[in-house]
Amino acid sequence: ERRHSAKDIRLFGKVSYDETRLSQITAWFPGRIDKLYVEYTGQKVKLGEELAELYSPDIRNAWEELNQAKSADNLLRETSFAHSRTAALSTADAVREKLRLLGLTGDQIREFEESGKPSDHITIHSTTDGVVVRRDAVEGIYADTGTKLFTVADLSVVWILLDVYESDLSWIDTGDEVVITTEAYPGEHFIGNVSFIDPVVNERTRTVRIRVTVPNHGERLKTDMFVRAELKTAAGNRSTADAPLVIPATAPLLTGERAVVYVASPHEEGVFEGREVVLGRRLGDRYEVKSGLSEGENVVVNGNFKIDSALQILARPSMMNSEDKAAPGGHDHGN
Secondary structure, three states: OEOOOEEEEEEEEEEEEOHHHEEEEEOOOOEEEEEEOOOOOOOEEOOOOEEEEEEOHHHHHHHHHHHHHHHHHHHHOOOOOHHHHHHHHHHHHHHHHHHHHOOOOHHHHHHHHHHOOOOOEEEEEOOOOEEEEEEOOOOOOEEOOOOEEEEEEOOOEEEEEEEEEHHHHHHOOOOOEEEEEEOOOOOOOEEEEEEEEEEEEOOOOOEEEEEEEEEOHHHOOOOOOEEEEEEEEEOOOOOHHHOOEEEEOOOOEEOOOOEEEEEEOOOOOOEEEEEEEEEEEEEOOEEEEEEOOOOOOOEOOOOHHHHHHHHHHOOOOOOOOHHHOOOOOOEOOOO
8 A cells, every 4th residue: 555654763963053153253454462351262242242352553554544534624625626625535435444344343433533532452343142162362462364263153043963874864854853852951852953964974884964953042952962863754745646655564575685475366365476576665664665566456464474385385486586586476275
């Protein structure tokens, strides 16, 4: 018959950062770190929160350029030299853009313009809410352009990394629901979905890594925490027409190279035909049949070895022997 069969796959894995929610905060210009507001790794920060204060001559030079451009504009405001004033305004806009490219926010640039005092320090702010998972910045060090200062992770969503054996791969697809349990919170479940299946098999373990995305309310799941996972999967689509053709797992005689079933004759009671079939996946207590049987046929599920041995006693060809596979099936009358 055609039937959808479910399979429970139990896996082990660990919690990891969601790499799409990691932010690297770097130095956009060379300078010296004069003050740190982040005291330790693991500290929580908010979007826009101050992380460090950086001394840089580049900031002082940019401030001087902006101040000169604005002073020139003020001097030319009452004159008829419109072209010169336009040039001064263009210079001021160019310096503002330079400051923006150096990583300054709009508020910081406005503060520069309004202060009237030269500045050679700039504050570095967090670009996201999260936890500082790496702190490379140390007071007194000199940072070049591009130097990593902090790594901030948003842990409101985490990844669960699981290793799946090749034999289970055909059961798993992106979007499948996964139930996560941990030793830390016995009796509680975390629900996620498969978001990625690695295209490469691990040569050493012969497994494929899959990634499950899980909402982490209250940040209870910690990175590197070991977890158990359970996937409940179903073969094929949900319509009956697309369901796989299956037989009970006790029906086929398996020789290692072939699979044989005995099919009841629809015309004569107690007569069975030996037939070679091609099996697919083991679906719990059933096998998927790729070829050799049709929907609605009756197969022997108990006593198939008795039928085959009776043939051998009667010196008739056995379906268990490869050289006899073309021979007709056997008969069993009575039991």
